[in-house]
Amino acid sequence: MKKALLFVDNLNQASKWKKLFSRNGWEVKTTSSLTQFLSLLHGIKPELSLVEKSMPLQEEDPVFEILLQESQNHSLLMVSPKLEKAYLWDTFLDVIHPHDKNKVSFWIREKERRPWETKPKSRTFTDNEFQSLSQCIEKEFAFVVQEKSHFHWKKDLASRMKVLGFSHVQDYLQFLKTSPYRKEELLKLFHRLTIPETTFFRTKSHFEALREKIVPALLAKEGPSPTLKIWSCGCSTGEEAYSLAILMEELKENYSFDYSILATDINYGYLKAAKKGAYPLRSLRNLSLQQRKRFFVIKGNQFLVRPSLKEKIVFDHFNINSREKYFDPSRWEEFHIIFCENVLIYFSPPRIEEIIQKFYRLLKDKGVLFLGYSESLLHISHSFQSCSFDDKVFYYQKAFLPQPEKKEEDAKVSPPSLLSSSSSLSSPTCSLKKSSPLSSILNHDGKSKIAEILSISFGYDIIDSLSKPLCQKGEEVEINKDWEIFLEMDGAMRKGDFICFKRGVEKIFGHPEGKSRLLELWVAHLRAGQYVFVEGVLEVFRSSMPNHPERFYLEGLFHQSQNQDDKAKECFEKALYVDPYFVPAHFQMGEYYAKKGNIHRAKISFSQVLKFFSLKKIDKILTLEGNWKKEELYKICKQHTFKP
Template sequence: MNPHPGTSKPLRVWVAETPGGLCADLVPLLGEAGCTVQCVATDDAPLPAVRVGDCDVLVLGIELPGPQALERLRRFESGRLSRQVPVIVVANRAELEYELPDAFDFLTLPVDARRLLAGVRRAASVARIEEQRLPPLEALDLILFQNYLVQHSGLHFDQRNLRILQHGLTRRMRALGLSSYRAYFDYLESFGEARQELKKLLGLLTVGETYFFRYLAHFEALRHQVLPELIARNRARRTLRLWSAGCSTGEEPYSLGILLRAHFPELREWDVRILATDINHQALNKARRGVYGSRSLRVTDPALISTWFEQRGSEYLLDESIRALVDFRYLNLQTGSYPDPGAGIADFDIIFCRNVLIYFRQATSRKVVEGLARSLAPGGSLFLGHAETLINLSRQFERASHERSFFYRLPAAPPTLEAPPRPPEPPVAPQTLPEVARARTTEADAPPAPARDAEQLYAEGQEAFNREDFAGARACFEKILAVDEQHPGAWVGSGFVHANRGAIEQARTCCEHALAADDLHAPAYFLKGLLLELEGHWLEAREEYRKALLIDMDFIMPRFHLGGIHERLGQGADARRELRNSVRLLERLPNEALVPLSGGLTREVFLEVCRDQLNQLPSS
C-alpha cells in the first residue's frame, strides 16, 4: 500500500478490538499492505481518545450485543470520532450500515479484505474531515442531484426543501472526505447501488420529526367512523389490513396498533395485520426496536402511555403485543411494485400515506396514488397529510369527512364502464377571506367578545396550529375576527394557516390586514418575510425579518430565517452570528417549551437544528 500522500511515512491505522478478535485478522492483513497498525481498546478497555495526528484511519469494530459496542456507537453517533479521522466500521450486524451515515465505509464480518484495503487507501488520501469547507449548493449541481433523485427515488427537492437536501449531501460528503458536490455526485453514480450510497443518502433526506397520534383528528375519524364501519363490513371474514406508507420511525403504525387494541377488543380474535414501509433503513431499524423518548409521546393520552409503554429511565418501550402487529419493510413508493398480492401488499382496508406526496412531482404523485388505489379493497380509505390533496391527481376517490378532518374513500364497488365520470372534487383550501368577511356578524347582531375570551381563543388557535389541527386553528382565528377585525394576532394566525396549505395570496392578504391593524406587530413582518422567502425573494425577505427584529430582538424565528438567507447569499459570518443568537435565545427557554411560530417544534429539537446548521457553516 502506498504511504501517506505527500510523505514517505506509512499509513497509520488503528483497529478497535472486539470480543470476537477483530485484530487477529486485520493487523496482519494491514501490516502486509505496508501500514503501521495499532490494536486499541483490548480486553474490554474503553476506546481511547482519537485526535488529529494520532492515526490516518480508524477501523472501528462493533460487535453487538454488549456494553462495549453500545459505548462505541454512542461515541461515533456524537460525531467525536468522524470529525477527527475517517472511520471504517466493521460490525456483526448488517442493519447498522444505515444507522451510521457518518462512516467513511461499512463492512460486515467476515471482512472483505480487498474492499477494506481499498477503503483504507481512499480514506487516507482524502482531505482531513475537519478541514472541509463546503459552500452552498450551486444551481448546476442542484439540477444534477434533482434529476438523479427524481429518477432513482421519486423525491423532488426545490426551494421548499432545499435545506434538507443540502444537509444530507454535506453530511455524506464530510463522511467521505469529499470537498465538492460534483465529486460526491460522481461517487453517488458509481456506488449508489454497489455500496448502497443512495440508500444512505435517502436516510438523511427523509427523516422528519414525527410522534404518536400525529393529526389526532385522523385517529378520531378512525375510531368513531371508519373502523366501526369496517368491522361491520368484514365481520364474516374477520380480517383487517392496514398500511402505513412512509412510516418513518414507526410512531404512525404503532399508533394504529394501539388504537385497535385499546378501543376494539373484539379484534383480538381477528386476523389483523399492519404493514409499515419506508425508504429509510435507519428509521425502519429504530421502529422495529419500539423505544421512544418523551417527545414522541407528547400528545398521547397518559392512560395509553401507562397501559402500552414501559418506562425505562428517560425512554419508553412499547408493549410487545403492539410491536407484533406491525410488519416493517423497505419499499420505495416511486420504484417499488404495488399492489403485490404475493408479498401481502394488496387489499388493504386503510392506507395512511401522510406527508409523503409533498416530496414528489405531480407526475410521480399521480403514479403513486394510482398504485395506492389499486392496493385498496373496495370501500377502502386513504388518509393523506393535511397539506395534501388528490386534486389533479385522481378521480377514483370520494372525499369523506369526520368533524375536523377529511380523508378519501374508494367506492364500495367499482363503477361500471357506462357510468359517467365524477366531476372534479371541490378544492380543500380554506375559505377565502371575502367569504370569512361575509360570515361575520355586525355589532348589532352580536356584542364584541370580551378581551379575555379573545385571548383564550387566540391561545387555543395557536395550540391547535402547533399540533397541526389547522381546521381547528382557523376556526379559532375566524371567531376572533368575526367580532374584532383589528386583532393582528388572529390575522397572522389565519395567514399561517393559509400559507401552510399553499394559499400564498390569501396569506399575504391576512398579513396586510394585520399590519393595517398594528404596524408594530413583529409576527406580521415575520409572516411577510416568510412568504417572500418561499417565493425566492431573499433580499426582500431579509428586510422584513430585520423589521421584525427591530420590534422584538428576542424573536427567534425571524433570526433563524435571517441566518439561512445570509448563508444562501454567501455571507457566512452574518449567518453564523444569527444562528448563534438563535441558540442563545433558545437556551433561555425552559425544557420542552414550544418555540413560538415554529410549527410546534420544541426547544430541544430547534436547538439541535440550529447547532447542526452552525456545524455545517465554515468557521470565520
C-alpha cells in the same frame, strides 16, 4: 500500468485488495510487514500506496508520520476498519472498495499533493452544482430537495465529502453520476434528507375521525368479525403504527373485529428503532395515563411497547417510489386504511400522482387514505373523494359516490337568514324571461347590451370585467350562450329553482375562465348585499364541492363582509388545510393578522403569498376590496413583509 504498493496486516484482506487493484489495471505489490513496506516504497515508486491496519492509525502515531514522509511522490491511502464506512471512487483513486461493506470502514487520507491533480480544495457547492446533485436525488428517489433544507444540507454535504476523501465538489458529483457505488451513496444522502419527525397520535383529529366515523362504517360494511388491514406507509420510528394499534385495541372493546398493520419505511435505521419500540416519556405526551399503563412497560427511563401490541404490526423496508410490487399481495391483499402522512411532501407531483394511483389500487372499496396536514390531492388526483369529519378533518375515500340529487322541494334555497330586505331579487325588475333567447334581442353592440341587461337583471352595476365574454371565440353566438347561462341562473334564483341554478353554476365551471368570472360575480353580489345569489352559489359549493378550498374561501369572505373576523379566519384556515397553496387564503390570513396587530404572523402569510404567486402562476386574486392584480398584491405583501 499504474503501480500500487499495499500494506495490509491481515492476509485475507491483502488478497482481496490485490485482486481488486489488478482487476482495475494496477500493477500491485502487497506486503504485511511494515518495514518491508517502507523499504519497498522507494524501490517501486508507486503512484498509490495503501495502508490498512487492523488498528486504526492515529495522526500522532509515529508510523503515520513515517508513511507520510516516505510517500512524498505518490498518493497514500490509509484505510481503517474502525472508522466510518465510505466508498472509494474508482476514477478518483482508481480503486474500488472490495470489502464486505457491512464490516469494513475506510479512513481515507489523501496526501496533500496528488500527482495528477493540483486543484485547491473546494467543498462548497455552487447553486448549479447543488442543483445538479438535487437532480441526481430526484431522479433516483423522486425526492424534491426542499428549499428550506438547502442551507443545512450544503453544510452536511461538505462533511460527507470530507469523510469520503473528496476535496472537490466536481469529483463528488462525478462519483454520484458514474460510480458503480453511486446508488449506495445516493441512498445515504437520501437518508440524511429524510426527517424522522413523528409522535404518537400525531394528527389527533385523524385518529378521532377513525374512531368515531370511519372504522364503525368500515366494519358495518364488512360483515361479521372482519379483519381490518392497515398500512402505515412512511412509518418512521413506529409511533404512527403503534398509535393505530392502540386505537384498534380500544375499538375492539366495542366492536367484534381483528386487525393487522403493515408499517414500512425506506430508512433501515428508523425501522430498527420502530421494531425495538422503546420511547422516552416525551414521545408519549399525547397518550393518556391509562393508555401508557395498558400498552407500555417502563424500563429505566424508556417506555417499551408491550409485545401483545407489537405482534399486531409487521415492520418492513419499503421504498414508496420503487416501481416494483409493494409486497406480497397474497399476504396483504387490499387495505381498508392507508396512512401516508408527511411523506409525499418531498416528492415531485408526477411521482405523487403515481403513488396515489397505487394507493388507490391497493385500497378496498370505500377504503380511506390519510395524508399529512400540508398534503393535498386537490391538484393531483381526482380518483379519490375528499371527505370531512366534523367539518374539519379531511381524508380521502376510494370510489366517488355521486351525491344523490336533492328533491326539488329540499333543493330550494331556503330563505337564508342573511337575506337582505333590499335584495333586488325580491323587488320587481325588468329581468329577461327564460323563454326569450338572449341572441334575439342583441343589437350590433352585443356585449354592452349584455352588460346592460345583466345590470338591470341583477339590479346593480356588475363589475367591468363581466362585460367581457367568457369565451373569446369572436363569435357572437358563443358569447351569447355564455351570458345566457348567467341569465338562466338569475331566472332560476328568482323562481327558487335551485337545481336549475346549480346546473348553471356547473355549466359556468365548464368554461376555461368560468369559475373566476362566477367568483367575481359572487363577490359583486356580496358587496351589494345580494345574499340570495351569494347563498345560492355557496350552497352549490357545499353540496357539490364540500371540501374545495374555494368553498371555504368564499365562506370566509362572507364572514368577513359581516365583520366576523374570527369565523372568517377559521374558514381561510380550512381552505389552507385542503390546499396549502391556495394563495388567496394566505393573503387573507396576512390581512387578518395585520389587522390584529400580529405582524410576525402577518409577515409569514404575506411571504407565502409572494412565494406561491410565482409558483402557481397566479396573476390576480379576488378579495372583498377588489380583484387585485399581481403587481398591486406584490406591493402590499412586500410592504408588510419588509416593515420592521
